[in-house]
Amino acid sequence: MSVIQPVLDRIDQNLDQSLERLFALLRIKSISTDPVFKADVREAAEWLVADLKTIGFEASVRDTTGHPMVVAHHEGPSPEAPHLLFYGHYDVQPVDPLELWHDDPFDPAVKELSPGRKVITGRGSSDDKGQLMLFVEACRAWKQVHGALPARITLLFEGEEESGSPSLKPFLKAHAAELKADFALVCDTGMWDAETPAISTGLRGLVGEEIVVKAADRDLHSGEFGGAAANPIRILAKVLADIHDEDGKVTIPGFYDGVEDTPSQILESWNGLGETAESFLGQVGLSIPSGEKGRSVLELTWARPTAEFNGIIGGYTGKGFKTVIASEASAKVSFRLVQKQNPDAVRAAFRDFVKARIPADCSVEFHPHGGSPAIQLSYDSPFLAKAKDALSDEWQKPAVMIAMGGSIPVVGDFQTFLGMESLLVGFGLSDDRIHSPNEKYELTSFHKGQRSWARILEALTR
């Protein structure tokens, strides 16, 4: 008799209740980057612990110097059974600008976008509460059907992923013995498209820096001082404008150290996916790639490093006009890293680049925000083939090997601190609007994602 079929059937039967559970989690405003929501973040952790206990996990909220971790363990069929660590994060991005949301970001619902296509709306529905609950629900169904789980399973749910994961490294170091498993399952990734499952084998790294340019010791009247006094917005604009050349390349000396060309066979397989600048950028109302000239959008977002400006502010930004020369202006700048780029070296090179452009009577402050190298997973790992087959069975379409433009620092940390490889499988779509207003998650992803994880569990423990 099939081990997996009754689990899949149970997942189907559980769907409505599993949605209710996800909604309860989505209603909690666990925005980690804004201290105002500190108590909400903890509430989400406590909610997860309570839910995991109902499945039989030994689960607890673990304090850190920042937001807490959730750690949960479940025994396997035997002490020699494979040990898997599943990672997700229960914190979410801020929701501003709130006025652009069609629905309350913290009052989730199922909406029918078009006949037969339903989505779950709300902040965190895709990134990452929805993805995280897939695995929890797969475990729940398995336990209900078989009274046990097929592997020793440890869950690690983080509450600081959207704010640079300051506590993650120390926590992994301090609890390495507890958390070390045969390998990790990481769910914070996406499908190729709504019908095609994917496994991610490459992830870009990230360096974040906030810079504050300071000029006069007070705000000045531009009539009185304009033409004589340094303007920090002008200095900042020059710094930012200098970072890219006419061909979209980053000009910071040493920035491309450690960047190798992607193998041609990989590029060819990506070209075979049929994505074009028009199809990729057309989703968001654009058409012209803004990165390095002569490369495809998939190469640009999956395998090339970038410098992005994530925020800028200075001077008078209210209604109307104020003829002021501000005393300071600031920008949030981030770099996506690939291959062997060193985050510390990139940060140092950027700071030198900025300092060289600050007039002698002005100053600049730097505030670091996270740093992680890129990850390149091997194409021939033993569990990759099994997972690929399990996904292909569920979706009735071959799973594809892709890369990801975003960073998932935990994958590098698992490698560094726990000596553990990761399998990256997720069911997000590129139009899920993660980090933006009107985030959603496909109901199909939520349903077939649970079934996919059950199949992967079965394949890995067969």
Add this chain to the structure above:
Amino acid sequence: MSVIQPVLDRIDQNLDQSLERLFALLRIKSISTDPVFKADVREAAEWLVADLKTIGFEASVRDTTGHPMVVAHHEGPSPEAPHLLFYGHYDVQPVDPLELWHDDPFDPAVKELSPGRKVITGRGSSDDKGQLMLFVEACRAWKQVHGALPARITLLFEGEEESGSPSLKPFLKAHAAELKADFALVCDTGMWDAETPAISTGLRGLVGEEIVVKAADRDLHSGEFGGAAANPIRILAKVLADIHDEDGKVTIPGFYDGVEDTPSQILESWNGLGETAESFLGQVGLSIPSGEKGRSVLELTWARPTAEFNGIIGGYTGKGFKTVIASEASAKVSFRLVQKQNPDAVRAAFRDFVKARIPADCSVEFHPHGGSPAIQLSYDSPFLAKAKDALSDEWQKPAVMIAMGGSIPVVGDFQTFLGMESLLVGFGLSDDRIHSPNEKYELTSFHKGQRSWARILEALTR
């Protein structure tokens, strides 16, 4: 018997009460640029009308499509007496960032900064409520002493000077017959230094533009789209950075059309004032002129045009970090104009300059904020010499002829719509922090400024 001495004595006696009146006006939050304060702006107008009626002015609040004007008339000793129009504005700048104020900006007080040096603190104390009340108090004292005023006097107090004066031109046109006088007195200017009175003969013009660069139709995740999608902050930074060359010159084609070199004798007289880059910029913690190379700070701020960036905003600007690519970014840009520069031509050239730098799949919006040409008054006008002598008598030091970096559009409007020259006399100091936190006005300016206006009235009507 002296006509003027008893008026000066009465001003001295009235000082405490005149301060109380100024404080009452300063307490009204008449911020014209922010619609939240609409009722406060009107309250200030009504306060002025009530006060002017106590002096015998026929005064009224006059509605416009924006904030109201205050117009008041007082008869002279005879229908043939000179007719003077005095202009000031009763609106004030916004007060943000509020946390940088040492005292409540709307709870004025007299503070002793150092032994013998007292200042009036509060938003509008210098710009322009304090300056405006000087003339009102001079009239009050004159009326109290002589039972009449020495000239026919019309007062025009505007409530939209800090928000681009949208109603001024239509109001002047509609009421030209009522407002036309022999010449205008305009008080929105400054002294050379705390001991040296000044008359301003040159004023820079102003063009304000807000630009909004739009890229994707939503905010994007920089991991997912970074390297491919246009970033409006990057586009905006490039636009702004391109506006100045390495020597501080503005690069917009045609920008310097109509700009003539200042006569060498004028430049020499300015050099004789002893201002240096160190002394001028040292007041605000700077030392290196940021404008066109090879020109003095006085020439840069009095006689050269500029491009300034008054505000910029885009993307995530809250605490922490958000790896977002914004859908739009905006900047408030202003140009100070000199001599014969045409505001409309500068605005059009700027727009062309910006449009040429917007990628084909992005767009830009422009929002105009005021425009006025520069003013250059003649050095040999008949009333200039009289006012100079009156000021020199009061301050016991020769008044100097200076220029001003800021614009006072009303001076041009008086010329255009009423065919009337202006005399620009004021008692602000360069460290008054107008438009900035901790605005103040010297108590000496408030006292001797009243006496100065009484002396000027006497000199002009002798």
